[in-house]
Amino acid sequence: MLNTKTVKETKADKAFIAFVYIFLGLALLVVLYPLVYIISASISDPQLVNSGQMFLFPKGITFEGYTTIFDNKDIWRGYLNTIFYTVLGTSINLIVTLPAAYALSRIDFFGRKSFMNFLLVTMFISGGMIPSYLLVKNLGMIDTVWAMVIPNAASVYNIVVTRTFFQSTIPREMEEAAIIDGCSDFKLFSKVVLPLSMPIIAVMALFYGVGHWNSYFNALIYLSDKSMYPLQMVLREILVLQDLSSNATSNITASMAEMMYSKQQLVQVIKYGVMIVSTLPVIIVYPFLQKYFVKGMMVGSLKG
Structure with missing residues (x-):
């Protein structure tokens, strides 16, 4: 040595x-x-x-900003909505991504190359925003929870990364031994493959979870009920109201302008406080997933 x-x-x-x-x-x-x-x-x-x-x-x-944040019902409701959308959306993402990636990794899966090519096409060609909105509307998902989680139920990129992990990490001999012992395909996937795939599961959970946590575009398009707004939309409204109040100060009396100016300054501090509150859960969760994250990314993206 x-x-x-x-x-x-x-x-x-x-x-x-x-x-x-x-x-x-x-x-x-x-x-x-x-x-x-x-x-x-x-x-x-x-x-x-x-x-x-x-x-x-x-x-x-x-700490006036944080006091205002914790006293604001809209922020708390948006916070709870975001947590709910993140947990539900990430669960759906994993339920769709993991089986799809595993099926595409099996060499005995008939037509897997055709399915893979079909999925890859969607990475470069999409219907656009208006057809997507019409589809969601015709499915009756406008102003529902499903509009926040179903349109982004899977990412082709994440399926490809997960498929590569399965191909390079799960030995084919282990699968054959499990089949000889009487394992069905479902048992093989749930009892053998998934327990050995914690690194990639953690990576996908983090990828999808952060995406849902920071998402606001679906809410902007599909939600009109403010009680269903995620935290990012609440923060966006705070910023928009701040801009509107700054533009309106020139058309009102001096006393009202002074009052609105003080509120505007407080909104600035609230904005920074909401940023801290909104990113804190991701910062707390990441250290627990870091060891899986590094391993899963290296194996899932560099091999295969």
């Missing part, structure tokens, strides 16, 4: 290592600064934030 202590680094090696550390440090700053700024702005005085006096660390610490 090579002893790394006996290997001398050349000047070029040291220069390259120094460059790597500098580059990683800059990348860390680029990623970390917005996060620190948002956290600081969410607990800082709105006037100091809007005037640009708060650059990185909080100034004039106040």
